[in-house]
Amino acid sequence: MKGYRDNAKNLLKSASVDIGDRIKIRKRGQEFEGLLMPRTKGEAADHIVMKLDSGYNIGIKATEDTEIEKIREGKEPEMRRHGEKVEPDADKPNISIIGTGGTVASRVDYRTGAVHPAFSASEIYNSAPEIAEIANIETNNVCNVLSENMTPELWSKVGNAVAEDLNDGADGVIVAHGTDTMSYTASALSFMLKNLSKPVVLVGSQRSSDRPSSDVTLNLTGAVSVAISNLAEVCVVMHGSTEDEFCLIHRGTKVRKCHTSRRDAFQSINDLPLGIVRDKSVRFFQDKRGRRKNGKVEVEDGFEEKVALVKIFPSIQGEIIEKLIEDGYKGIVLEGTGLGHTPESLFSGIEKAIEKNIPVAMTSQCIWGRTNMRVYSTGRDLLDLGVFPVEDMLPETALVKMMWILDKTQEMEEVQARMKENIAGEISSRTRADTFLKPKIPGEE
Amino acid sequence: MKGYRDNAKNLLKSASVDIGDRIKIRKRGQEFEGLLMPRTKGEAADHIVMKLDSGYNIGIKATEDTEIEKIREGKEPEMRRHGEKVEPDADKPNISIIGTGGTVASRVDYRTGAVHPAFSASEIYNSAPEIAEIANIETNNVCNVLSENMTPELWSKVGNAVAEDLNDGADGVIVAHGTDTMSYTASALSFMLKNLSKPVVLVGSQRSSDRPSSDVTLNLTGAVSVAISNLAEVCVVMHGSTEDEFCLIHRGTKVRKCHTSRRDAFQSINDLPLGIVRDKSVRFFQDKRGRRKNGKVEVEDGFEEKVALVKIFPSIQGEIIEKLIEDGYKGIVLEGTGLGHTPESLFSGIEKAIEKNIPVAMTSQCIWGRTNMRVYSTGRDLLDLGVFPVEDMLPETALVKMMWILDKTQEMEEVQARMKENIAGEISSRTRADTFLKPKIPGEE
Structure with a gap:
């Protein structure tokens, strides 16, 4: 009953359920079904955490009116510990996830309701284990700050870590980043990385990963799919709609967070997105893009802060x-x-x-x-x-x-x-008319 | 041959055409047909100005390879002089147009290619005489600045002029304004005008009025249609598409110039537009809006500049x-x-x-x-x-x-x-999901 205590522990015990079992919880007229998860450090002890079929985790406070029913037994999910080595599958591509901090894989503190930024790259991995089916994943923490506190110095640090991983044999690098200043960091990486031969994908989440509406699973799966694709650009991969349908791939110098809270907040400006990723399959709209090649990636780091x-x-x-x-x-x-x-x-x-x-x-x-x-x-x-x-x-x-x-x-x-001078796709010589966003007008086609 | 000189005059003379005649001009493989306009002060003497059927004026440089053909005779168009009184039609509503400066009815200097901001409210009227069919038009210049030079002091001045005209019997007021800071002025008027009982419409142009692609005719006609409608709000009326199809009516506190040059640059943010105007007919989307009523408009002017x-x-x-x-x-x-x-x-x-x-x-x-x-x-x-x-x-x-x-x-x-506190529609208690603009995704529905 890993980590559970008090009310929650008693309730789970009396229902004879164990970590990994499929359970149903009823509370105040609502019903949730999913797998019982181990309680993670930092979460309030009186909340029961379950993974829904959508892949999202949800925490439900164990109170007197909470009913738990066991649907069937399961086995405890494998969690990866920080720094833990997993034998790579030689048939799969190798992806490195660089953690910087921010909402990706962050957790709601069920006591205060605030989102905890603290996370490690392995926590990211654990929040969407689906990605291990696509690629061998290495994780690497460069820093741990909320993205509003990113600095030009950290941009350089991230850029060097990206280049190191790519030159060390990674087939692509994912940078997990808070969404607030993701586009600034994406621009910084776009200018810094020279002779870029593989994909560098920034990904984040507009909702914390254990909230029912989190977007982290689709975003991370999309990011991994793009990281193994035929691309050699710095890009942002985030939800393309409010549903869990697809992600859009945005060029790092042409993207902007255009909504405070929507999952599909990121938009390409004055440019088409580079492409779309749906069900792990990537389709590019733009022929004019960097393509995967051989060669050592170089870094021209350094930013004048003033x-x-x-x-x-x-x-x-x-x-x-x-x-x-x-x-x-x-x-x-x-x-x-x-x-x-x-x-x-x-x-x-x-x-x-x-x-x-x-x-x-x-x-x-x-x-x-x-x-x-x-x-x-x-x-x-x-x-x-x-x-x-x-x-x-x-x-x-x-x-x-x-x-x-x-x-x-x-x-x-x-x-x-x-x-x-157009250095990294930041200047378009001609802007396509269909890249200007238009509202739906009620009663018009 | 009002105002024409040199090459232009000679060319027009040899084709035996006069002001108001329908003519065709051929030059370097291009053909233009329309009415010959009088040359206005400030335009280069060697340009021939004609009004196309679209209502737009165009200036064509008279050179050796310019051919002019007379299609049929016409009469000189009536131009209204500044301050000139026209007998009002008792059956028509009364609209006041307040000029502030900016692109509306401005003119390209055909010599330098730059756009001249100088204009008077009567010049605005002359650039789209169609509006006189809808309403009796009074014009009134409050200032003459490019909108980037508008100041809080001028906002107050415009607000007072608007209230004065409304209280003096105007059925609606139009404020002709450069587009750069139009939304700032629209907000200022929204907060300043109390007990607003009639429409106050800001209108502008993304192209000068004598360029073939000018948007002034549709925008002004739309503005006049809204100014006589059942509304009591400060709003912006501008092109809703790149074609000359319709204008959208945006709430003054919720609108933003979202494109540097497109005619449909203005967008309502976090809100539906108030409505649409097409072929002089106004349709509102929002029931929650001020409606025309009786009562004296008051002004709470004054802005802290710091x-x-x-x-x-x-x-x-x-x-x-x-x-x-x-x-x-x-x-x-x-x-x-x-x-x-x-x-x-x-x-x-x-x-x-x-x-x-x-x-x-x-x-x-x-x-x-x-x-x-x-x-x-x-x-x-x-x-x-x-x-x-x-x-x-x-x-x-x-x-x-x-x-x-x-x-x-x-x-x-x-x-x-x-x-x-929501004072003038600037805060929505709930944001409609369909007010977020989405791109067209190639190959998707």
Whole structure:
């Protein structure tokens, strides 16, 4: 009765059930059927944890009105311990999962209701053991932070770990990452990894893995399927719909978390997704993509932290830019309005920044579309000051790219030239019209 | 041959055509048919301007290889001069168009290719005379700035002009506005106008009115149709598709410019549009909306300018918040990651701000979805510091709302309470699942 105590233990005992048995729990008119799981450290002792047929775990508080029925006996599920070696199957590809922290495989504390970020790569594996049927899985923890606390230093650390695993024989690497800043890390890896010869897949979860609505099983299975596919790109694999139907594969420099809570929160912007994965089968939409090949992956790591992303709004004060100069900022990415504009009140600050050799790039807060600073007089004035637009690049991607470039050179012309050069799919020369998202209009086709 | 000179004049003369005639122009394999328009001041003298059947004006440079053919004679179109009085038709509703500047009815300078912002409300009217069939139109210029240069002071000015016109007998008011910051102004008007009894419609154009692909005719016709409808809300009326099919009516506090250049750039976020207008006929989707009634409109104007919208990104430095405190900022709206998070590195700055009685509101850079700071430890920590989430409110709307509230009170609890109260449709209690935009997936239904 591994880990269970008090009420929960008594209830399970009186129903003569054991870990791994198929059971049914009735409580307040609701009925749940699934396999009884061992209680994991950190979970409240009075909750019974079961794995539903959907693959999701659920915790039910053992109270007086909780009824348990044994459906049939089962055997205790195999759990993998951290660092434990499993004999690899020579017929299966080898995948490495790098843990960074975040929601993937995190657990709800049933006492407080809050989600615990703490997890290890082996816990990730245990939360979706299905993936072992597809590939030999090695796990490796690089850090353990909530993704909002990721730093450029950790990006470099993750990038080096990815390259090491790929060069050590992994057929693909999965980076388990919190969703909040997943797209920033995806961009960082996209720029850092050179001669990329295999898939690097970022995956996360919008719900913790032991909640009934968790998306971790489909996402992880999808990620492993993509990690063994014919791809050599940094990508994000996450739910493509609110159902457990399929995942979409998004290019690392073109993806954005577009919803606070939906499982299908991630969207490709100004670009089609790279492809779709359904029932472990991968289909690519884009022929223009890196393909699996041989060769050593190299890392150009390092990011200048003193780069600011400034969102423009009416009445934004020019001093904001002057403060950044005083503070020793080395680069500025503006999230302008429309085609790439700011109020005139910002012009003098921008002028000073550029005089001090601080590059100022222009993106758009519209998110979709392309900057074009030649249409209106404001854009032309900003161009004259030395601001440079970066096509259809996402503001977040432009930030990460400028951090990466400024670590290598601070020569203004060189920075500008590299910012405007398509390095990792971050700039599309032409945007497909069907990549703009449209609402369903009630009563219209 | 009003206004034409040199090559253009000679060419028109030799073809014996006059202003208002139906003509065909052939140039470099292309053919254009339409009515010859008078040349307007500011346009290059060597361009011939014609109105196409689509209602759009086009300017064609008169060169040696330009052929002009007269199809049939016509009469000179009536143009309305600024301030000119037209006898109102007692059977038609009365609409006031307030000009603020921006692309609506602006013109391309055919010499430089740049778009001139200069225009008057009567120029707007002249660019789509169709609207006079629907209503008596009065025009009124409040300011003449590109929308990126709109200020909180001008918001108040526009709000007062709107109320004045409505209280003076207008059945609806249209505010012609550049698209860059249209949604900010729409929010400002939504909060400012009290006891709103009639429609207030913001309209703009993503292309200048004399470009063949201009959207001004459909948008203005749609705006006038909505301005005479059974609505009492501040809304944005803009193209709903890339074709000249229909416009969508968006609630002023729930709308966002989501594309730099498409005609259908405006989207309702976390909400259905209020309705649709097609062929001058308006259909509402939302029963929950203000309806036309009697009563005097009041204005609660005034905005505190010292409010900052800060977009969160990895490695954002805590000093940014401290600088805002030093600079005398009165309020801060954070555009956090995910459900409403910031890196821990920002905590001490946020704590200091709140100690100094500066309210700090949390929105999400995901754009879609609702903030929820009780799920993860970071959110709980920020709540403990005194940061308050504002549900599914757009960051831009939250900024404008806080500016408006801080002008009225700086009492922290009062500011928080009013920020969290739904005043003008800015907070939805429940978000419809079908309001999240989804991409078309190649090869899937």
